Amino acid sequence: MQRKSHIDTFGAVALVVFALHLGFNQVVIKVTNGGFAPVFAAGLRSLGAVAVLLLWMRLRGIGFQVPRRAMLPGLISGGLFALEFMCLFSALDLTTVSRASVILYSMPVWLAIASAVLIPGEALTPVRAVGLLLAMGGVALALLGRVDVGAGLLGDLLALVAALCWAGIALCVKITPLSEVPPAQQLMFQVLISAPLLLLASLFFGDFIRDVQPIHVAGMLFQIVLVASLGFLAWFWLMSIYPASSVASFSFLSPVFAVILGWAVLGEDVGFRVWGALGLVAAGIYLINRRPRVAAVRI
Structure with missing residues (x-):
């Protein structure tokens, strides 16, 4: 398909559907955790994805040759990927889909901050700075708005660590x-x-099944093949x-869909604070992504 300079009707529909797909994935992970232990499930997902990708690459005639200088960054990204999904799957076992998604999709905030510090020419514009403040306010509202300080708060914090790892991969x-x-x-x-790292780590988190x-x-099959x-x-x-x-400007829709699906499918109680946090994070993501930048997605 020819490269285009703007989002057309097909692109808009595809990106909205994709955002819905990602939001639904958070629900699927939480449901899947009912049958598989979270860290073990994350490892199975990566292992299954290896098989699917190998088949797809073989059918397309794509090799796995990479420059030697990219090996170390590749290993680092794989380690961050393992930590991200160990935290995310565990977070969705401890907290709600709505809260975890709002916090997870704050990733562009942490990526923008790190890029401004580490990458020349990535200084924050006034618009992006406003976006950062809005999104960070949303994350703070989600974390500080929790009444209980037990497993639910731990789940929220794990979702935040997952967001930081995702930002680390994108920065890498x-x-x-x-x-x-x-x-x-x-x-x-x-x-x-990530597959062997997660499966090895699962040995320290109780029963697999x-x-x-x-x-x-x-x-699990949905996550492996379609996500x-x-x-x-x-x-x-x-x-x-x-x-x-x-493309990145559509990313704010994913946490919106996740919150709606968590409420509609799982019957989660989505209070005023969660809706407020969602609005702040979604608005912040949109403003952060208004100017050209490298976009990344974690599904």
């Missing part, structure tokens, strides 16, 4: 030779390295067609 791609590696190989680095039912198996492998490749396909800043 921006400032290291990993940026020279095609998307399929970048993803293979992440799932190939809880009460596996067909819905949990279906949820962790083909979904991520679809995102990069859209990135290859449309401007990065325009």
Whole structure:
């Protein structure tokens, strides 16, 4: 498909559907945790994604050759990927989809702050600074608005660590030779390295299996095929067609859909504070992504 200078009708519909897909994924993870222990489930997902990606790359004639200078950044991104999903799957086991999604999708905030410090020419504009303040206010409202300070708060904090790891991966791609590696190989680095790390870590988190039912198996297959492998490749396909800043501007829809689906599908109690935090984070993400920048997505 030819490169385009703006988002057309097809692109807009595809990006809205993709954002809905990501929001629904948070619900699927929480449901899947009912059958599989969270860290073990994250490891299974990465392991399954390795198989799907190998098959897809073989069918497309894509090799796994990468520049030697990209190996270390690739290993680092794989380690961050493992930590991100260990935290995210555990967070969704402890807190609600709505709260975890609002906090997770604050990632552009931490990426923008790190980029402003580490990358020349990435200084904060007034608009982006306002976006940062709005989104950080949303995260603070979500964290400080929690009444209980037990497992739920731990889940919120784990979601924040996941967001920081996601930002770390995106920053790694921006400032290291990993940026020279095609998307399929970048993803293979992440799932190939994270699979053994997560499965090994799962040994320290109790039983692997809880009460596996067909819905949990279906949820795991959904994540492996439609999210962790083909979904991520679809995102990069859209990135290859449309401007990065325009694609990134749709990212604020993912936490919106996640909160709505958490309420509609799981019956979560979404209070005023969560809606307020969601509004602040979504507005902040939109403002941060208004100018051209490297966009990243974690699904």
